[in-house]
Amino acid sequence: MAFTLYSLLQAALLCVNAIAVLHEERFLKNNCTVGWGTDQGIGGFGEEPGIKSQLMNLIRSVRTVMRVPLIIVNSIVIVLLLLFG
Amino acid sequence: MPALASKRRIPVSHLGMADPHQLFDDTSSAQSQGYGAQRGPSGLGYPTASASPQAAFLADPVSNMAMAYGSSLAAQGKELVDKNIDRFIPVTKLKYYFAVDTLYVGKKLGLLFFPYLHQDWEVQYQQDTPVAPRFDVNAPDLYIPAMAFITYVLVAGLALGTQDRFSPDLLGLQASSALAWLTLEVLAILLSLYLITVNTDLTTIDLVAFLGYKYVGMIGGILMGLLFGKIGYYLVLGWCCMSIFVFMIRTLRLKILAEAAAEGVPVRGARNQLRMYLTMAVAAAQPLLMYWLTFHLVR
Numbered sequence: 001m002a003f004t005l006y007s008l009l010q011a012a013l014l015c016v017n018a019i020a021v022l023h024e025e026r027f028l029k030n031n032c033t034v035g036w037g038t039d040q041g042i043g044g045f046g047e048e049p050g051i052k053s054q055l056m057n058l059i060r061s062v063r064t065v066m067r068v069p070l071i072i073v074n075s076i077v078i079v080l081l082l083l084f085g
Numbered sequence: 086m087p088a089l090a091s092k093r094r095i096p097v098s099h100l101g102m103a104d105p106h107q108l109f110d111d112t113s114s115a116q117s118q119g120y121g122a123q124r125g126p127s128g129l130g131y132p133t134a135s136a137s138p139q140a141a142f143l144a145d146p147v148s149n150m151a152m153a154y155g156s157s158l159a160a161q162g163k164e165l166v167d168k169n170i171d172r173f174i175p176v177t178k179l180k181y182y183f184a185v186d187t188l189y190v191g192k193k194l195g196l197l198f199f200p201y202l203h204q205d206w207e208v209q210y211q212q213d214t215p216v217a218p219r220f221d222v223n224a225p226d227l228y229i230p231a232m233a234f235i236t237y238v239l240v241a242g243l244a245l246g247t248q249d250r251f252s253p254d255l256l257g258l259q260a261s262s263a264l265a266w267l268t269l270e271v272l273a274i275l276l277s278l279y280l281i282t283v284n285t286d287l288t289t290i291d292l293v294a295f296l297g298y299k300y301v302g303m304i305g306g307i308l309m310g311l312l313f314g315k316i317g318y319y320l321v322l323g324w325c326c327m328s329i330f331v332f333m334i335r336t337l338r339l340k341i342l343a344e345a346a347a348e349g350v351p352v353r354g355a356r357n358q359l360r361m362y363l364t365m366a367v368a369a370a371q372p373l374l375m376y377w378l379t380f381h382l383v384r
Contacts, residue, residue: 004261008268054280 013073019062020070175290182227182290184217192222193229197301198325200332206339223336227290230297234263237300240307244382247311263300266374270296274367278341281359287340295336299329299371303379310383318383326372333368 049057170176196203208223209216218226241259245251271292278285302325310318342360 003265004258005265005268006261008265049282051280054282058279 013077016062016066016070017074019059020066022059022063178290179227181215181217182225182294184219185226185228186219189218189222189226190229193218193226194301196222197298197332198305198328200328200335203335206335208339225291225294227294227297230294230300233300233304234260234297236304237263237307240304241382244307244311248384263378266378267293267296270370270374274363277363277366281356281363283341283360283363285340287337291340295333296371298332299375302326302329303375306375307379307382310379315383318379322375322379326375329371329375330368333371334364337364337367 206223209221215221215224218224218228238256238260242251242256245255271289274292274296275289278287302322305325306318306322309321341364342357
């Protein structure tokens with residue numbers, strides 16, 4: 001039962017790292033087989049963007065916003081873990 | 086010899102009145118007999134003696150200016166903090182959630198344990214702003230969740246203590262664990278609300294308030310488990326789980342499924358179906374978490 005706030009922070013950092021290292025061409029393009037592209041969803045200008053396009057928007061914005069802070073936070077965490085284990 | 090003579094000068098001056106420049110009693114052993122007789126009058130003489138150097142300090146114009154400048158700096162700093170604190174912690178919004186009175190708390194606790202007879206779950210509005218919790222029992226508040234959380238941590242410590250498993254850092258671990266689960270729940274629900282594009286007026290603080298109501302049931306379960314053992318624990322926890330389930334569904338239905346629920350029509354269509362699933366998932370997560378956070382406390 002050692003689910004603490006610190007482990008939540010660790011999990012969040014790992015998740016954001018995972019989102020940041022997704023391969024652009026394979027998963028986030030329009031012409032791939034999985035159909036995860038964002039350009040298809042523009043047709044629905046009404047209230048219904050759909051879950052997939054919302055998810056794509058979210059992933060793209062997270063990747064754009066968190067690129068630089070992630071570098072900083074990762075470096076700090078690596079140094080701290082090396083020093084204090 | 087000269088050192089002894091200089092040390093002897095001080096008790097001589099204490100014979101008549103207290104020395105205003107000496108802040109502490111000189112209790113070195115060579116003068117202890119001389120001091121014993123004079124500690125009484127010198128103690129009485131100190132307040133008046135210390136007032137005069139302070140008065141002398143204040144009358145000095147330079148220090149006067151320095152004090153005025155310091156106090157104006159402090160006032161400016163306080164203003165700055167007051168202006169900027171609203172950006173990080175919405176203090177005025179938080180005050181709304183703590184505007185409760187005893188009657189509201191009593192009615193809300195009754196509602197949390199027995200929501201089956203309550204008919205009208207709609208929050209009353211007053212010129213576009215929701216009414217304070219003091220005037221409407223349906224409004225969410227943060228007083229009950231905060232108090233229930235603290236009580237839960239204390240009751241968990243009590244339960245661990247009766248089983249000889251207590252140590253002070255376990256209290257912090259319990260509190261941290263419950264807070265972490267709460268944060269995870271809030272983040273998951275916010276993510277789902279974003280993905281399903283629900284147009285709702287459910288703010289984050291509202292969500293924290295609703296998710297904090299389950300601590301009340303958890304406290305009831307643990308207390309019954311302490312008094313009556315596992316049977317009592319399971320009975321009361323089962324009852325509280327059902328109550329929280331119904332409470333959450335009826336409250337969230339009005340917030341998430343706003344248009345359809347207002348008429349009471351059974352919802353159809355993909356969008357409303359997703360919203361219904363979300364409401365059910367949130368309500369179903371409450372009993373699960375209530376059990377998960379308390380079962381290790383009752384043996």
